[in-house]
Amino acid sequence: MLTTVIATSGFLARKYVDKDEKSKKKIKTGLAVLLNISVSIAIILTNKWLYTVVGFPNMTLTLMHFMTTFICLHVCQAFGVFSVKKVPMTSMIPLALCFCGFVVVTNLSLENNSVGTYQVAKVMTTPCVLLIQYYCYGKFASKATILTVIPIIIGVVLCFIYDIKFNLIGTVYAIMGVVVTSFYQVLVGEKQKELQLNSMQLLYYQAPMSAVILILPVATCEPVLQLAYRSWTFMELVPVVCSCLIAFTVNFSIYWIIGSTSALTYNMAGHLKFCLTVAAGFFLFQDPMSANQLFGLILTLAGVVAYSHVRS
Structure with a gap:
């Protein structure tokens, strides 16, 4: 009897701790979602x-x-916020390449x-993530989860149906952006599980590698020398520094x-951010909103x- 009571007590204690x-x-x-929404809006404006x-x-x-981001993470590591875990650098290349492709192609889109x-192309990332998780990793989404995606897609289309215009090159970039962004988001989660890394440890390796990959297109396509020799005012430098520091918080929260x-949950946070941005534009800046936009x-x-x- 005593053994049964002790076992039951232990079970209840473990259940309480798990809960x-x-x-x-x-x-x-x-x-983290609230932080991501806040800093994402801040970095967009900056x-x-x-x-x-x-x-x-x-x-x-x-x-x-x-x-x-890498410098900030190095400082965090020096103060013992997290420890660096050795991983094969080759395993980080797909993630770094996907990030660079995501930045370049979405900007072109x-x-x-x-x-x-x-x-509208951006919202298609959500079903694309579901397809990648299913076909590449064998992860099944429940019917209830899939059904929640349908009103989101319809809603975004209704909000922007008046401004949907297709052209060949734009459509190609939009499709490429959806695919690359979806792979990038899925890889972030899969690499953390595969390599047993937390968010800071993974970002510590991915950030400098992505920076190195971006050096060539930046050096060949953008006026770096003009920036170096330009006379910068204090009011111009401050937002640059702020943008870089906010970016660290954005990347970490993602x-x-x-x-x-x-x-998929991160995508849903993005849709919530979209709703808040549109609503803020209407209430704070009196941006016009039609009936179909409100319904969307x-x-x-x-x-x-x-x-x-x-999910709950």
Whole structure:
């Protein structure tokens, strides 16, 4: 009798500890999602100012982002925030290449497509991630999860249906952007599991490798020498530094969300960010919103809420 009581008590204690750990993980993931949404909006606004007002080259800024990320991670490692784990460098090459391809192709997609076409192509990353996980890694998504994706796609299409315009080169870049971005997001999660690395450890290897790969296209395609010899004012340098530091937080939060949950959950966080951005534009800046845009926004938000409920 006493043995049974002790065994039952041990089982209940383990169950309570497991439940408590799951609750803490959900809270940490929720905070990471909120952090990602906040810093993503901040870096979009900062980078937009740098591109339009300062005329800062896109890939050069991305290269600086990854160099800053590596420096910040090196400082964190020196202070004992995480420890560096040795892994084969060749195993990091696919992830680094996918990142560089994702940056270059998505920028070309935005350059050659309307905003509406770009956003609709971007939302197609979600079903593409599901297909890659199924065909490449044998991971099955539940019917309930798949059903939550449908209103999100319809919602985004309704929001931008007035601005959808197709052209051959733009469509090619849009399709390439969807595929490369999807592979990049899936690889972030798979590499963390395969190599038994946490988000900081993986980013510590991927950031400098991606920076090295970007050096050649930056040196050949962008005016690096003009930037070096340009007279910079304090008000121009501050947003560059801020953009680099924010990028470290963005990159870390992306890796944390995907590593702790999945690439699909990270996509859902992106859709939530889209809803908040459109809503903020309407309420804060009185941006016009038609009936179909409002309905599309509600559908997208409903899909995100439904996904959260299914995952819970």
